[in-house]
Amino acid sequence: MSRAPHTRLARRFAALRTEGRAGLVTFLTAGDPDAKTAWKILKGLPGAGADVIEIGMPFSDPMADGPAIQASSLRALKAGQTLKKTIGVVARFRKADRDTPIVLMGYFNPIYSYGVAKFLKDARAAGVDGLIVVDTPIEEEDELCGPARAAGLDFIQLVAPTTGEARLPKVLARASGFVYYVSITGITGTRSAAVSDVAGAVRRIRRHTHLPIAVGFGIRTPKQAAEIARIAEAAVVGSALINVIADGLDKSDKAKKGLGPRVLGLVTRLARGVRSAKSGRGAKWKAA
Amino acid sequence: MTKRNTYRAGPDEGGHFGIYGGRFVAETLMPLILEVERAYARYKDEPEFLAEKAYYYKHYVGRPSPLYYAKRLSERCGGAKIFFKREDLNHTGAHKVNSCIGQILLARRMGKTRVIAETGAGQHGVATATVCALFDIPCVVYMGTTDVARQAPNVFRMKMLGAEVRAVTSGSATLKDAMNEALRDWVANVHDTYYLIGTVAGPHPYPMMVRDFQSVIGNETREQILELEGRLPDSLVACVGGGSNAMGLFYPFLDEADVRIVGVEAAGDGIRTGRHAASITAGRPGVLHGNRTYLLQDADGQIQEAHSISAGLDYPGIGPEHSWLKDAGRVEYATITDKESVEAFHLLTRTEGIIPALESAHAIAHAVKMAPKLPKSHLMVVSLSGRGDKDLDTIAKISGPASVGEQKKGQPP
Ligand SMILES: Cc1ncc(COP(=O)(O)O)c(C=O)c1O
Numbered sequence: 001m002s003r004a005p006h007t008r009l010a011r012r013f014a015a016l017r018t019e020g021r022a023g024l025v026t027f028l029t030a031g032d033p034d035a036k037t038a039w040k041i042l043k044g045l046p047g048a049g050a051d052v053i054e055i056g057m058p059f060s061d062p063m064a065d066g067p068a069i070q071a072s073s074l075r076a077l078k079a080g081q082t083l084k085k086t087i088g089v090v091a092r093f094r095k096a097d098r099d100t101p102i103v104l105m106g107y108f109n110p111i112y113s114y115g116v117a118k119f120l121k122d123a124r125a126a127g128v129d130g131l132i133v134v135d136t137p138i139e140e141e142d143e144l145c146g147p148a149r150a151a152g153l154d155f156i157q158l159v160a161p162t163t164g165e166a167r168l169p170k171v172l173a174r175a176s177g178f179v180y181y182v183s184i185t186g187i188t189g190t191r192s193a194a195v196s197d198v199a200g201a202v203r204r205i206r207r208h209t210h211l212p213i214a215v216g217f218g219i220r221t222p223k224q225a226a227e228i229a230r231i232a233e234a235a236v237v238g239s240a241l242i243n244v245i246a247d248g249l250d251k252s253d254k255a256k257k258g259l260g261p262r263v264l265g266l267v268t269r270l271a272r273g274v275r276s277a278k279s280g281r282g283a284k285w286k287a288a
Numbered sequence: 289m290t291k292r293n294t295y296r297a298g299p300d301e302g303g304h305f306g307i308y309g310g311r312f313v314a315e316t317l318m319p320l321i322l323e324v325e326r327a328y329a330r331y332k333d334e335p336e337f338l339a340e341k342a343y344y345y346k347h348y349v350g351r352p353s354p355l356y357y358a359k360r361l362s363e364r365c366g367g368a369k370i371f372f373k374r375e376d377l378n379h380t381g382a383h384k385v386n387s388c389i390g391q392i393l394l395a396r397r398m399g400k401t402r403v404i405a406e407t408g409a410g411q412h413g414v415a416t417a418t419v420c421a422l423f424d425i426p427c428v429v430y431m432g433t434t435d436v437a438r439q440a441p442n443v444f445r446m447k448m449l450g451a452e453v454r455a456v457t458s459g460s461a462t463l464k465d466a467m468n469e470a471l472r473d474w475v476a477n478v479h480d481t482y483y484l485i486g487t488v489a490g491p492h493p494y495p496m497m498v499r500d501f502q503s504v505i506g507n508e509t510r511e512q513i514l515e516l517e518g519r520l521p522d523s524l525v526a527c528v529g530g531g532s533n534a535m536g537l538f539y540p541f542l543d544e545a546d547v548r549i550v551g552v553e554a555a556g557d558g559i560r561t562g563r564h565a566a567s568i569t570a571g572r573p574g575v576l577h578g579n580r581t582y583l584l585q586d587a588d589g590q591i592q593e594a595h596s597i598s599a600g601l602d603y604p605g606i607g608p609e610h611s612w613l614k615d616a617g618r619v620e621y622a623t624i625t626d627k628e629s630v631e632a633f634h635l636l637t638r639t640e641g642i643i644p645a646l647e648s649a650h651a652i653a654h655a656v657k658m659a660p661k662l663p664k665s666h667l668m669v670v671s672l673s674g675r676g677d678k679d680l681d682t683i684a685k686i687s688g689p690a691s692v693g694e695q696k697k698g699q700p701p
Contacts, residue, residue, distance in 0.1 A: 059589075059590065060459065060590040060591045060592075061459065061464065061465075061468050061576060061577075061591050062468075063313075063314070063468050063471045063472060063577070064314040064316070064472070064475060065472075066472075067458075070458060074459075077590060082588045083588055083589070084588075107575075108312060108575045109574045109575045109576060109583075109585070109589045109591070110588055110589035110590065111589070112574060112575055112580075112589065113574060113585065113587075113588065113589025114588075114589065134314050135312040135313055135314060135575065135578070136312060137311065137312075137313060137314070137315050137318045138318075139302060139310075139311045139318065140310055140311060140312055157315075158314070158315040158316075159315065160314070160315045160316035161316070162315075162316050162317075162318075162319045162320065162478055163315060163318075163319065164319055167318075167319060171315070182315065182316060185316055185475065185476060185477075185478050185479075186316075186475055186476035187472045187475055187476060190476070
């Protein structure tokens with residue numbers, strides 16, 4: 001490494017590499033089940049062992065998501081979450097934590113409605129590091145990917161099992177921050193991929209990029225997280241955490257006592273799983 | 289695409305009609321979308337494909353559908369000469385089958401062995417289930433629970449035809465949510481499944497492809513009116529849900545500057561009540577279901593529920609080409625309320641002995657508003673996109689079976 005990486009994501013992945021381990025990426029929906037509970041959980045994530053935090057920008061029609069994340073988005077919207085509030089939450093988080101990378105994940109329409117230029121400016125000012133937007137593939141790169149990178153935000157590209165050999169380098173050429181491998185052909189929170197398939201896919205991606213690779217969709221348990229940690233730079237867990245939220249609600253979707261600690265408890269166990277898997281494979285990628 | 293002298297050049301290579309359209313889908317689906325695009329480009333002008341499509345249009349669907357001069361209705365309105373393009377007489381009872389035939393022939397050539405579809409009124413679901421029965425392909429239709437309830441006869445028909453109807457409970461449990469669920473199914477079954485979209489929406493190439501298949505409506509109309517009247521029509525009127533029957537009628541006439549073109553959106557309880565489905569009239573551009581178009585959405589870009597008595601119009605978006613035609617000023621968009629559409633339903637039934645679909649009744653209601661102000665020489669073609677058998681429950685609930693029976697003979701309500 002010739003010089004210190006200048007983005008928070010690059011610094012974090014470089015640090016993980018130095019530690020010789022993979023990272024845990026957590027996904028939770030902003031404002032789920034309500035702003036106060038969500039804030040308590042968010043604040044506690046780094047301490048519980050989340051290395052990168054993905055915050056879902058709730059959308060009424062999350063087409064790539066399964067029932068768990070659909071329900072979490074609707075809960076958050078019902079509780080009054082907006083994109084503006086989500087950006088505000090990041091700003092508040094940044095006052096106390098300058099190191100943990102935050103990636104906003106969601107769908108394009110709320111961003112388009114907010115105004116792309118204004119969104120990028122506000123998100124960057126709040127301390128957002130990267131974006132994952134499900135429905136802006138490279139064919140629509142001028143909509144968000146190009147402007148985001150110009151505005152100094154990482155644009156994390158999704159790679160799927162259906163992304164063929166000819167297409168893969170084109171997708172990866174437009175990626176920054178890290179690469180998100182969607183390990184199943186399916187929606188979130190449904191199936192889990194076979195580890196051997198994931199390992200093959202990660203090798204395939206690595207031939208075309210020096211970026212760290214995170215694997216998501218279908219990782220629920222500390223054991224699964226550990227398996228992924230042996231073959232990739234990070235494991236992403238979303239629906240499993242959101243299921244803990246769903247289980248901790250009363251009939252009117254209000255958080256029951258102890259909900260926050262239960263979510264953070266699972267994060268701690270997942271982090272332990274990830275950390276148990278010293279891989280030594282971090283050396284495969286180079287910091288930007 | 290904006291060659292000044294034509295409105296028919298779109299979309300561009302990326303599927304854009306001006307700023308509208310495009311391919312806003314997840315990476316998992318993107319390779320599939322490109323595969324559909326390649327397959328369509330390969331087969332759309334291939335003689336064998338065209339011959340097979342023409343065969344089924346003629347011998348199975350019953351095309352060409354008649355262009356019928358509605359003499360009594362025209363006289364009653366006291367103005368324009370109103371013609372109906374009788375898509376209601378197609379096999380399965382609506383225009384939807386035109387695109388289903390085209391798409392199933394494509395799906396077969398692509399080697400797909402399973403078909404999924406979304407449906408609102410159930411007409412597209414029935415048409416899809418029908419062509420799947422015809423070609424022996426397993427079929428799953430997604431339908432919101434609200435629509436399952438109000439279009440029960442069509443649910444039964446789909447099941448009879450061997451399709452599996454999956455009721456969708458998420459969101460508003462109508463067409464929008466059925467489409468979300470179909471897209472989710474497709475993501476999970478990309479290897480063998482063809483998504484047979486029912487209207488000129490979705491990611492490119494669907495808006496273009498469905499428009500092309502539905503253009504048989506406008507192409508036939510052109511020939512038929514020339515034969516009947518020796519000239520082109522002065523106006524065209526069609527209802528707009530996603531906008532496929534309208535695009536099909538309009539497209540061949542877009543460059544005929546003298547033809548006035550009107551799309552009719554569903555105003556539900558009235559635009560001012562907020563309970564409507566008029567995305568062009570009351571929405572703003574946004575991105576949903578793979579394309580940019582006018583959408584009903586709140587200040588935060590969350591999609592709002594649409595409301596219409598007619599399940600086929602109960603959608604918070606519209607095909608992207610309509611959005612472009614609206615901005616370009618080539619097509620006018622009007623609105624008709626639930627109440628007005630029910631009145632038109634009864635009116636057509638009593639004056640012409642044709643029971644229209646509630647979707648089509650929106651177009652009829654607007655035509656009936658326009659006609660009296662126009663000269664007797666004015667030729668108006670209205671898309672009678674479907675028949676109303678599926679809506680009898682809804683009508684009975686509103687008007688009451690008894691009250692319908694009580695109306696005096698020869699006096700439309
Ligand atoms: C009879 C009929 N007309 C119109 C529509 C609306 O669809 P589109 O706007 O795509 O023609 C439907 C949809 O179900 C329908 O069944």
